[in-house]
Amino acid sequence: MGQESYNLGKDGEERACNFLQQKEFRIIERNFRSRQGEIDIIAKDQDFLVFVEVKNYSHKSFFTPIYAIRKSKKESIIHAAKLYIYKKKLYNTLCRFDVVAIYRHISGEIIIDHIKNSFGI
Amino acid sequence: MLVKLKSAALYGLEGEIIRVEIDASKGLPGQSIVGLPDAAVRESRDRVRCAIINSGFEFPPYYFTINLAPGDTRKEGSLYDLPMAVGILCASNQVSKERLKESVFIGELSLNGDVKGVSGILPICHSLYKKGVKNVVVSKENADEAALVENLVVISVTSLKETVEFLNKEKEIEPHIVDVSNLFKNDQEFDVDFSEIKGQTHAKRALEIAAAGGHNILMIGPPGSGKTMLAKRIPTIMPFLSSDEALEVTKIYSVTGLINKKRILITKRPFRTPHHTTSNIGIIGGGRIPRPGEVSLAHFGVLFLDELPEFNREVIEVLREPLEDNKVTVSRALGSVTYPANFMLIAAMNPCPCGNYMDTLQQCLCPPNKVQKYWSKISGPLLDRIDIHIEVPRLKKDELTSLPQCETSAQIKERVCKARNIQEKRFKDLSFRLNSNLNPKYMKVFCDLKEEVGNFLKSAITHLKISGRGYDRIIKLARTIADLEGSTDIKTEHIAEAMQFRTLKLKE
Numbered sequence: 001m002g003q004e005s006y007n008l009g010k011d012g013e014e015r016a017c018n019f020l021q022q023k024e025f026r027i028i029e030r031n032f033r034s035r036q037g038e039i040d041i042i043a044k045d046q047d048f049l050v051f052v053e054v055k056n057y058s059h060k061s062f063f064t065p066i067y068a069i070r071k072s073k074k075e076s077i078i079h080a081a082k083l084y085i086y087k088k089k090l091y092n093t094l095c096r097f098d099v100v101a102i103y104r105h106i107s108g109e110i111i112i113d114h115i116k117n118s119f120g121i
Numbered sequence: 122m123l124v125k126l127k128s129a130a131l132y133g134l135e136g137e138i139i140r141v142e143i144d145a146s147k148g149l150p151g152q153s154i155v156g157l158p159d160a161a162v163r164e165s166r167d168r169v170r171c172a173i174i175n176s177g178f179e180f181p182p183y184y185f186t187i188n189l190a191p192g193d194t195r196k197e198g199s200l201y202d203l204p205m206a207v208g209i210l211c212a213s214n215q216v217s218k219e220r221l222k223e224s225v226f227i228g229e230l231s232l233n234g235d236v237k238g239v240s241g242i243l244p245i246c247h248s249l250y251k252k253g254v255k256n257v258v259v260s261k262e263n264a265d266e267a268a269l270v271e272n273l274v275v276i277s278v279t280s281l282k283e284t285v286e287f288l289n290k291e292k293e294i295e296p297h298i299v300d301v302s303n304l305f306k307n308d309q310e311f312d313v314d315f316s317e318i319k320g321q322t323h324a325k326r327a328l329e330i331a332a333a334g335g336h337n338i339l340m341i342g343p344p345g346s347g348k349t350m351l352a353k354r355i356p357t358i359m360p361f362l363s364s365d366e367a368l369e370v371t372k373i374y375s376v377t378g379l380i381n382k383k384r385i386l387i388t389k390r391p392f393r394t395p396h397h398t399t400s401n402i403g404i405i406g407g408g409r410i411p412r413p414g415e416v417s418l419a420h421f422g423v424l425f426l427d428e429l430p431e432f433n434r435e436v437i438e439v440l441r442e443p444l445e446d447n448k449v450t451v452s453r454a455l456g457s458v459t460y461p462a463n464f465m466l467i468a469a470m471n472p473c474p475c476g477n478y479m480d481t482l483q484q485c486l487c488p489p490n491k492v493q494k495y496w497s498k499i500s501g502p503l504l505d506r507i508d509i510h511i512e513v514p515r516l517k518k519d520e521l522t523s524l525p526q527c528e529t530s531a532q533i534k535e536r537v538c539k540a541r542n543i544q545e546k547r548f549k550d551l552s553f554r555l556n557s558n559l560n561p562k563y564m565k566v567f568c569d570l571k572e573e574v575g576n577f578l579k580s581a582i583t584h585l586k587i588s589g590r591g592y593d594r595i596i597k598l599a600r601t602i603a604d605l606e607g608s609t610d611i612k613t614e615h616i617a618e619a620m621q622f623r624t625l626k627l628k629e
Contacts, residue, residue: 048182078149081149082149085149091148093148095147097149097182116182117150117180117181117182120151120182121184
């Protein structure tokens with residue numbers, strides 16, 4: 001189970017990166033960690049510094065899953081984002097939090113959904 | 122980028138201009154609202170966000186600092202949704218700034234971007250206009266009410282999208298106009314009439330005098346003698362509200378949220394009948410943020426307290442100050458507010474718990490201490506403030522079975538209006554309009570008694586032990602009686618009639 005879900009997660013992040021690059025995002029960093037959280041992908045979309053959370057849904061589904069980002073998860077992402085901004089001295093930069101959700105439709109097709117500016121502090 | 126626009130706040134019956142300043146800065150996206158917002162204002166960030174997205178606009182990923190200035194007064198309610206949303210869109214260049222300066226924005230947003238109405242729009246717009254505001258943007262629900270303020274340009278919008286189109290000059294919205302004189306034509310009919318009441322000529326005369334001069338009245342009688350019936354017909358003999366009065370009454374109702382689409386202007390005199398379980402806060406006004414109570418809702422109208430002794434003693438006693446001052450000031454931690462309360466008090470009660478005390482036909486079964494206890498609920502100071510005390514006896518057999526051949530409300534009203542016109546002319550440069558509101562300073566001017574009349578009154582008060590206030594009130598009542606007759610001087614017979622209305626205390 002452990003290795004399997006790790007692989008699935010890696011797989012999803014890989015897909016998300018490719019997807020973002022297609023959209024002309026420039027990937028800057030992956031799996032940036034702070035003590036309390038992790039950001040899956042940090043990318044640059046024109047002027048915006050984008051913190052991307054990748055959500056993977058392994059089960060097949062008829063309908064779009066609810067892209068649940070819990071409060072605790074949100075807070076950990078924000079924490080990591082603040083640390084990143086502090087480390088790189090990017091205080092006066094336009095920032096955004098995006099979510100990329102990947103799930104499999106029952107037909108087997110893989111669907112990638114991109115939600116821009118999904119939450120704020 | 123900084124955007125400034127205007128909104129409003131309501132404190133009591135006064136509206137204030139609130140400047141909404143929105144700053145969009147770089148950094149992690151988010152919002153903070155400063156300027157003493159209450160819970161409803163803080164919640165608006167979620168409504169604004171959803172409304173912007175669901176109206177098809179982009180919610181910009183900036184850090185927004187929203188300041189509601191002046192920063193030291195409390196802001197409450199949901200009326201800042203619209204200015205905040207417009208400001209956020211403007212800060213991200215989705216709305217042109219050009220038309221922002223001239224307008225004041227007031228409205229609540231629903232999640233799908235519709236603009237909803239808020240309460241208290243009339244007093245807000247009235248004060249804003251006096252402060253020099255020319256344009257307001259309000260929801261369609263509030264447009265009629267806002268348009269009651271003459272010469273104010275009211276832009277009525279249904280949705281955030283429409284507002285943006287208007288501001289970007291993609292769509293023109295004609296100012297909303299209401300025909301005020303038309304509003305007065307409606308609902309001036311009553312389904313009751315004085316001619317339905319048999320007998321009780323004495324009570325009717327008393328009510329006519331009370332209505333003419335705005336005097337307070339207490340009716341005492343056994344159950345079923347028609348006290349409530351009489352009281353219900355008082356609005357039918359009172360003159361219509363003037364447009365200024367109507368506006369003032371409507372303001373109070375607007376604050377309480379009692380204005381609806383069918384009735385945007387209160388044109389009928391209010392007739393309030395609070396139940397006897399009402400608390401003193403319900404009567405006088407109050408709450409965390411002070412709201413008007415029944416005395417203010419009865420402004421320029423009638424407050425009818427049926428079964429007076431059944432009210433809590435406290436409730437009756439709080440009436441003392443508004444009866445004297447015609448206004449009430451309610452102070453709470455969140456501020457002190459003065460509401461007008463110029464009402465006519467009409468109270469009805471039984472003479473004893475069983476109701477037959479003064480009856481000639483039936484015997485009273487109450488022990489004397491019970492009767493005394495019943496009466497002790499009404500204090501002397503309150504009775505002293507009531508000018509007219511009348512008995513409403515049970516009808517006799519033949520009166521009851523006879524066909525009513527009485528005056529109609531219209532006939533009585535004509536006389537009442539005549540008397541009120543005389544008063545209006547007399548007090549035209551002063552702050553009050555009715556004899557009952559005459560203050561001591563003008564008593565001498567308008568109620569000068571001739572020597573013989575003065576002597577008559579002097580001898581009467583020494584016999585009847587009438588208080589100083591009672592003395593003044595008798596003269597004011599006599600003034601009204603003289604006005605009803607069209608007499609310029611107060612004569613002995615006027616004083617005599619006025620006095621026989623105040624003899625209740627002596628009987629006990």
